[in-house]
């Protein structure tokens with residue numbers, strides 16, 4: 001397994017299959033790749049299924065264990081089932097989706113070898129859902145989650161972004177996963193870094209404290225050192241990357257953009273590295289270089305000054321990398 005200069009093994013890759021999306025969530029960071037809005041038709045520069053598989057075959061050579069397919073909305077890719085089916089056996093595939101297309105495709109994805117799915121669900125009420133996602137597909141998402149559980153794509157993790165519009169609904173979501181078999185909840189701290197609305201952020205420590213008071217048991221996951229709280233038989237995990245050195249120090253993920261570039265960190269756009277014509281040799285070289293150049297975002301790329309503000313580490317001011 002490849003290890004970066006900070007002792008972080010790269011055991012997982014996250015492949016963004018498209019920038020396109022049928023929703024327009026008000027908080028969307030699009031995995032650090034800009035806007036998802038625009039035409040819904042397939043884009044010519046999206047990685048082909050063959051290219052994704054060639055990349056995953058190289059990742060398997062480097063002992064990568066897991067792949068997450070994401071986006072944009074990865075289920076807009078008609079060839080998603082094919083990509084999952086052709087994923088090398090050594091790599092476990094999972095998916096993060098807004099859930100709209102799961103009712104008709106959950107069974108086929110399971111049959112193709114998908115292990116489990118995360119579904120974004122920020123509200124249990126159609127009006128709040130519409131306000132956040134700018135979509136009227138509330139029922140499709142509810143049905144999609146059911147279809148995923150029935151297809152055994154479990155545990156189905158519901159991803160809820162916690163910010164000022166959703167924080168009051170956390171208790172009902174915690175009850176919801178406790179009452180429904182096959183579900184878990186991921187409370188994702190709203191990341192303002194790439195969205196430019198800092199005023200939406202809330203203090204995630206309040207949510208930690210609230211859960212800690214109610215939990216029968218708390219675990220710390222190795223990945224990102226995230227806390228998992230067991231509340232009334234349900235499991236709730238907090239994903240809290242903002243200004244969190246411990247989270248970044250335990251980050252084992254490399255990303256791939258829809259147009260075939262490697263990305264060492266979600267929050268950075270200055271470290272994209274092309275995989276060239278996507279021959280296996282070019283992919284191997286780019287993967288090695290990406291891992292060599294990865295640094296923890298908080299604690300290294302950004303450091304705290306004497307006033308405790310996070311500022312860019314001067315070491316990285318002059319480090320734009322070749323992206324083409």
Ligand SMILES: Nc1nc2c(ncn2[C@@H]2O[C@H](COP(=O)(O)OP(=O)(O)OP(=O)(O)O)[C@@H](O)[C@H]2O)c(=O)[nH]1
Nearest residue numbers: 068094096118159186188191239241251253266267
């Ligand atoms: N900053 C940062 N945020 C992350 C990272 N991984 C996940 N997140 C946040 O969590 C969101 C949901 O990611 P998912 O892939 O659905 O969930 P996950 O918890 O990472 O994945 P699994 O638990 O392994 O299924 C991402 O879009 C980010 O907002 C990371 O490495 N860095």
Ligand SMILES: C[S@@+](CC[C@H](N)C(=O)[O-])C[C@H]1O[C@@H](n2cnc3c(N)ncnc32)[C@H](O)[C@@H]1O
Nearest residue numbers: 027028029071072073096097098120159190191
């Ligand atoms: C970018 S979406 C891509 C996959 C799919 N379209 C979906 O919504 O699940 C992946 C995850 O990022 C989360 N996300 C997007 N913008 C975010 C932000 N600013 N802060 C925290 N999480 C965010 C979403 O809630 C979703 O769970």
Ligand code: SF4
Nearest residue numbers: 021023025028072098
């Ligand atoms: S569904 Fe996912 S990709 Fe689409 S806008 Fe919402 S968070 Fe972004």
Ligand code: SF4
Nearest residue numbers: 248251265266296297
């Ligand atoms: S280094 Fe930190 S911000 Fe960057 S991807 Fe890893 S956990 Fe996220």
